[in-house]
Amino acid sequence: MLDFTHDTSFTLDQSDESRSTPSAEPTAASEQALLDAYSHAVIGVAERVGPAVVRVEVGANAKNPRERARQGSGSGIVISPDGLVLTNSHVVGASKQIRLRDHEGIVTDGRVLGVDPDTDLALLRADGARDLRYASLGNSKSLRRGQLVVAIGNPLGFESTVTAGVVSALGRSIRSVTGRTIEDVIQTDAALNPGNSGGPLVSSAAEVIGINTAIISGAQGICFAVASNTAQFVLSEIIRHGYVRRAYIGVSGQTAPVPRRHAVVAGVENKMGALLTGIEPDGPAAQAGLLPGDVAIRLDGMDINGVDDLIRTLDRERIDRTIEMDVLRMGRLRTIDIHPVERKPSAR
Structure with a gap:
């Protein structure tokens, strides 16, 4: 009986060992399959969009x-x-x-x-070119953090230079050369260099979801692309008007918190607003009676939760229309009529 028990125990141990040993093999195979899938995705994008x-x-x-x-x-x-x-x-x-x-x-x-x-x-x-290879603009709003992206450029004549990475962050804001904030910027860790500026940031579906625009000097792996939805808006405006039409009211400002007690007294839910720090003389804002220190919280029915919301809301639809701006002044809600005009195109 003792020998039988011992043999049975030995048999069970061997059985357990035989079951556990092969388990490492599928893991290695799975990792290789994932790497192959990643490589095939990048290769497919490069072959479709590179030309x-x-x-x-x-x-x-x-x-x-x-x-x-x-x-x-x-x-x-x-x-x-x-x-x-x-x-x-x-x-x-x-x-x-x-x-x-x-x-x-x-x-x-x-x-x-x-x-x-x-x-x-x-x-x-x-000029004079027809039937070129081209790529389609995708919907940048469908992007998710961690999603695979591929940056393709033609730097210094090395055509279809490809780097791959992931979407690190969405909805970033960076400052343009004119000082205006570029909204809805995509942050990626796909390596870029100056020669890649203007090239596409592409999804695994081979759709252009951004235009590579900036690299932070000294910050390895932090690069930015203008979202494709912004690019779609800009190109449609240029095709129609030759430039992008925007409304102008003549203010400078910054994002600032709305004190809770002021929000309660005014009956608003904004936690943040656009604090007006400067009013240009004879501009639409000055003519409407806006003052430095006013906090804009709504414009033409749209909530303003910061200066970026204010800039974004001042689009071509608000040009030459009298619209309402709700501001907090000394903690009290005021509604002011303002008449935005067309902003002069930026000098090239």
Whole structure:
């Protein structure tokens, strides 16, 4: 009996060991499958979108190659078969001499249809080009943190340079060269370099969900892209008007908290608002009677929870209309009629 029990125990131990030993093999296989899936996703995106990425050469008519290099270059993405190209406004600058070099090395002249320094975007057209490889703009609102993204550029003539990463954060704000805040910016850890500026940030579905625009110097792995929904709005405005139409009221401000006691007395739910720190003389705000220290909490029925909301609400739909602005002044709610005018386009 003792021997039988011992043998049975030994048999069970062997059985347990045989069951546990192979379990490591599926784990390794699963990890390899995941890596393969990741690689295939990046490869698929690069093959589908890479041919639509062009190198944007600015001041390209200069005879000296070194002079051309000093004048600047970047990347762009063809978004229609008739040659519409999105890039950064800081890549284009004030130049009207543009050349576009595609993935096959074919060069064509380009012309600037319009620039919007406030969002660091520019729309170009490749002259005389038809049936180009192009990519589609996706819906950046569908993005999620941690989602795989691929940045593609054409830096220094190295076509279809590809880096991959994830969406690190959504809804970021960065300052444009004009001082205006660029809203709804995508933060990614996909490595970029200056030559990638203007190139596309692409989802695993091969849709352009951003235009690469900025790198924080000295902060490794922090890069930004203007969301595709912003780009869609900008290009539609440029096609219709040649520039982006925005409303203007002549104020400067900052985001500030609304004291709880003021919110209770005024009967509002805002925790934050846009504190007006400056009023331009003879501007729409001054004519309406707005004062420094007023806190805007609503404009034309839209809640204002900060200066960025105020800037965003002042779009083309509010131009030359008398609208209501609710402000807190000395803790009391006031409704003021204001008449925004069209903002002058930013100088190129």
